[in-house]
Amino acid sequence: MVARRRRGPRRGRADRDAADARRPRRPPRCQRRPARDRPQRGRGLRRTAHRRRQGAVHRARADDLRRVVRGHVAAARRAIAAGMDGVEVHAANGYLLQQYLSPASNIRTDHYGGSAQNRARFVVEVVTAVAEAVGADRVGVRISPEHDYQDAFEPDRDDVLATYGGLLDRLRRMGLAYLSVLHREPAGNLVEELAARFDGPVVVNSGFATVSSLAEAEQLLRAPFVDAVAVGRPVIANPDLVERWHGGHSLNEPRPELFYADSAEGYTDYASLPIG
Numbered sequence: 001m002v003a004r005r006r007r008g009p010r011r012g013r014a015d016r017d018a019a020d021a022r023r024p025r026r027p028p029r030c031q032r033r034p035a036r037d038r039p040q041r042g043r044g045l046r047r048t049a050h051r052r053r054q055g056a057v058h059r060a061r062a063d064d065l066r067r068v069v070r071g072h073v074a075a076a077r078r079a080i081a082a083g084m085d086g087v088e089v090h091a092a093n094g095y096l097l098q099q100y101l102s103p104a105s106n107i108r109t110d111h112y113g114g115s116a117q118n119r120a121r122f123v124v125e126v127v128t129a130v131a132e133a134v135g136a137d138r139v140g141v142r143i144s145p146e147h148d149y150q151d152a153f154e155p156d157r158d159d160v161l162a163t164y165g166g167l168l169d170r171l172r173r174m175g176l177a178y179l180s181v182l183h184r185e186p187a188g189n190l191v192e193e194l195a196a197r198f199d200g201p202v203v204v205n206s207g208f209a210t211v212s213s214l215a216e217a218e219q220l221l222r223a224p225f226v227d228a229v230a231v232g233r234p235v236i237a238n239p240d241l242v243e244r245w246h247g248g249h250s251l252n253e254p255r256p257e258l259f260y261a262d263s264a265e266g267y268t269d270y271a272s273l274p275i276g
């Protein structure tokens with residue numbers, strides 16, 4: 001048996017006019033962007049332009065980048081106004097700023113992409129703006145070279161050194177509060193070389209694979225270029241972690257199912273040691 005394909009109703013002129021009215025239109029000449037901001041020719045870029053009309057993801061334009069900088073500044077100001085000692089600019093873990101640093105995720109062809117110096121440019125701009133807004137001594141920066149997370153791959157050690165070394169050469173002059181480096185070998189050669197390019201306190205962490213412990217922290221602090229160790233999960237699970245580590249007490253186990261949850265549960269309800 002052959003099934004007959006069902007036809008929809010024939011489209012009349014009124015239907016066609018209604019469909020045309022819904023179709024996005026080219027904006028009037030006075031609202032078009034200047035030629036230098038328009039995507040250049042090329043298949044991918046034409047697709048990008050098409051998606052932009054659909055309201056989907058598009059390559060960040062100059063005004064988008066300015067908005068991101070303003071967002072960082074506004075967030076930093078609010079954090080300080082709320083009583084925080086300082087803020088950390090997050091250029092790690094494959095989030096937006098590291099996506100500019102990585103040659104895999106940054107495929108721009110303007111002065112924010114291509115060379116190591118260009119890829120570091122946006123991070124420098126964000127950190128500069130935040131430091132000017134709240135004071136450089138209240139601003140730390142976190143990086144995670146070679147972390148290869150969320151598609152921000154950085155497989156080439158020479159490129160990593162050029163990109164992050166160049167970045168730190170520019171950040172060093174600002175007098176920032178600290179540099180935080182997440183790396184699988186936090187006391188290894190790469191971090192040592194990068195620490196030498198930064199003239200301030202260096203905080204390290206080995207990442208999510210193993211949970212930080214007192215023994216690991218003490219071991220890392222033996223490296224002459226390490227000033228502090230960032231601790232995540234044990235601090236979340238133990239509001240009195242310092243006291244517990246000092247006194248050799250047992251620790252609460254973190255509850256990973258509550259990480260990134262949307263309530264205070266799992267953040268503010270872990271038990272402290274009994275007083276006295």
Ligand SMILES: Cc1cc2nc3c(=O)[nH]c(=O)nc-3n(C[C@H](O)[C@H](O)[C@H](O)COP(=O)(O)O)c2cc1C
Binds near residue numbers: 182210
């Ligand atoms: C709930 C949770 C949230 C985290 N959020 C961030 C974050 O926003 N940015 C970041 O760089 N690291 C974040 N981390 C990672 C920690 O900074 C740290 O690198 C990681 O937990 C490894 O250290 P640990 O073994 O002491 O937990 C987070 C970790 C946890 C558990």
